[in-house]
Amino acid sequence: MQPDPFAHALLPAGEFSKAERAAVYRAIETRRDVRDQFLPDPLPDDLVKRLLGAAHSAPSVGFMQPWNFILIRDPAVREAARAAFSRANDEAVEMFPDESRDLYRSLKLEGIVKAPLSICVTCDPDRAGPVVLGRTHNPRMDAYSTVCAVQNLWLAARAEGVGVGWVSIFRDEDVRGLLGIPDRVEIVAWLCLGYVDRLYGEPELALKGWRQRLGLDALIFQDRWNGR
Template sequence: MSDAPAFGSGFAAAFRDLILWRRDVRRFRTDPLPDGLIDELVALACHAPSVGNCQPWRFVHVTSEERRDVVRASFRRANQSALEGYDGEARALYARLKLEGLDAAPVQLAVFADETTERGAGLGRQTMPEALRYSVVGAIHTLWLALRAEGVGMGWISIIEPDIVTKALGVPEGWTLVAYLCIGWPVEEHLDPELERAGWQDRAPGDELILKR
């Protein structure tokens, strides 16, 4: 006999709102999160699906100011390099974008894929080895939703130098950086993405994203 819970229409509607109101947050308050909340929600994220049940995600809580400074410097270099790849109006718009919350977010997590894990015995990775990193992304998204359900914001910073950040964090060889996350109370709440509000990119219509064959 199954003890599985029944998820009713009210829960489904609230879950839809949770997904729609999840945002990539860049503007954080500096006040701390409740004690134990991050550990609790990371543990929940570890219930995400993974290829072969290998659970390859490795979360690193970055508390050292020295290491955070390395990440900030890496962002500045990578962001300047990215800026130089644009011209004209796009360059001016890019320069105005707020793309990180490294100076304010009280919590910073680096998330790695353990490419050397023996868990799962390679099941599902023979033809698509990238599924291991996809599994890590699934855990990150699970964490994102769990944080949003608590009113906490998260921002995913991809404008960094993976090799430099990985070295600065001193993680085991064979771990691949998948994401650097800023987490904290958001300064403001929005239904629409910040990049859309800033005029960088509108959402694509559904008929461009979903095909039938």
């Protein structure tokens, strides 16, 4: 057996302390999709850089790191994005059954104008070339990797007292044209960020009766689909 030439790069992998573990799980369990609780205070540049650093530390298949982050602070650009959302939202409400539409309309589903910062997270499928380790049989692995970056940013934001809202109701071509995003680059997320001093104790959509959290046990199978 040949010795590992990179053994010198290995570091201890022990578990976190009890307090550190509790902090990680607290960030996960109290993370919320913020729609309306944003404060107007701007986010300091060093804080934004920390959040982007957390996102950039996400795992990526083949270490392709396919993400880019477009920081949007210009009020005119955010207003144009809000208008694009509103058009799509008017279309979306008609897709739901009549009995759900009033509840849908009552939900505040975006904070594009209220939050002081938006970040458009994109995925460049060409970042690592045409053949990527781990993407050879699933071409969506680059987008999945980018979503990991979104989650990293979201959890880091929770630890920093920053709220995040994910806006997904818009026509792709509207945002692509507004931000000058090339056709080959995928738009993964429009995130609204801002300080918050209050968060719902449970997911807002659950509290307001849109949908409830599923029981975990019903989602776990053993060895095969639907295996109990």
